[in-house]
Amino acid sequence: MTEYETQMGLKPHFLVVMGVSGTGKTTVAAGLATRLGWHFQEGDALHPPANVEKMSTGQPLTDADRAPWLALCHDWLRKQVQAGHGAVLTCSALKRSYREQLRGEEGLPIEFVHIDTSAAELADRLQRREGHFMPVSLLPSQLATLEVPGDDEPVIRVSGEKHPDVVLEELIRHFQAED
Numbered sequence: 001m002t003e004y005e006t007q008m009g010l011k012p013h014f015l016v017v018m019g020v021s022g023t024g025k026t027t028v029a030a031g032l033a034t035r036l037g038w039h040f041q042e043g044d045a046l047h048p049p050a051n052v053e054k055m056s057t058g059q060p061l062t063d064a065d066r067a068p069w070l071a072l073c074h075d076w077l078r079k080q081v082q083a084g085h086g087a088v089l090t091c092s093a094l095k096r097s098y099r100e101q102l103r104g105e106e107g108l109p110i111e112f113v114h115i116d117t118s119a120a121e122l123a124d125r126l127q128r129r130e131g132h133f134m135p136v137s138l139l140p141s142q143l144a145t146l147e148v149p150g151d152d153e154p155v156i157r158v159s160g161e162k163h164p165d166v167v168l169e170e171l172i173r174h175f176q177a178e179d
């Protein structure tokens with residue numbers, strides 16, 4: 001086992017768990033990081049306060065709003081790759097251009113895990129969720145902004161409608177099969 005292989009013998013991966021609000025990014029990413037002993041960063045915690053204020057008051061972010069946040073997400077990923085240990089970041093990464101910003105000019109070897117959930121299920125979850133800044137009224141703009149990753153992008157696709165434990169097992173099996 002090399003220094004940063006996990007107990008399961010998996011080689012390190014550098015993952016961005018992506019998708020629209022409420023799709024289960026935090027649930028899946030935190031679970032994966034715990035199971036595999038990989039570093040975890042909640043991407044929402046890297047938003048400048050002005051972005052959180054904007055979303056809380058029902059205004060969608062623009063490309064310009066997201067740029068400094070994506071730069072911080074990129075910095076975090078770059079440090080994980082340099083350190084060489086497995087890492088998982090949550091980040092909506094809605095557009096292809098945002099995913100390119102996350103990879104950066106150096107082309108970080110990151111992989112995206114896209115969690116896809118139906119609009120009806122998302123609306124239901126966001127309506128029921130308490131204590132989170134993101135209002136359900138922003139769901140249409142999240143869905144309209146999403147550019148689903150193409151087959152030419154490094155993406156693993158999972159369903160957000162299965163139980164999170166099932167999604168975790170699928171992902172771990174995927175990495176085991178690859179290694």
Ligand SMILES: Nc1ncnc2c1ncn2[C@@H]1O[C@H](COP(=O)(O)OP(=O)(O)OP(=O)(O)O)[C@@H](O)[C@H]1O
Pocket residue numbers: 019020021022023024025026027028044090125129134160161162163164
């Ligand atoms: N697979 C699932 N099945 C049912 N409920 C889920 C599932 N995954 C997450 N949830 C629930 O849906 C809500 C949103 O999940 P979570 O916070 O993980 O999503 P998110 O994509 O990180 O959202 P945001 O980007 O808005 O922070 C939470 O209340 C969570 O408990």
Ligand SMILES: O=C(O)[C@H](O)[C@@H](O)[C@H](O)[C@H](O)CO
Pocket residue numbers: 020021022044061066091092093094134142
């Ligand atoms: O790009 C964006 O519009 C934002 O990152 C949002 O997706 C939220 O931060 C997140 O989903 C929390 O609800």
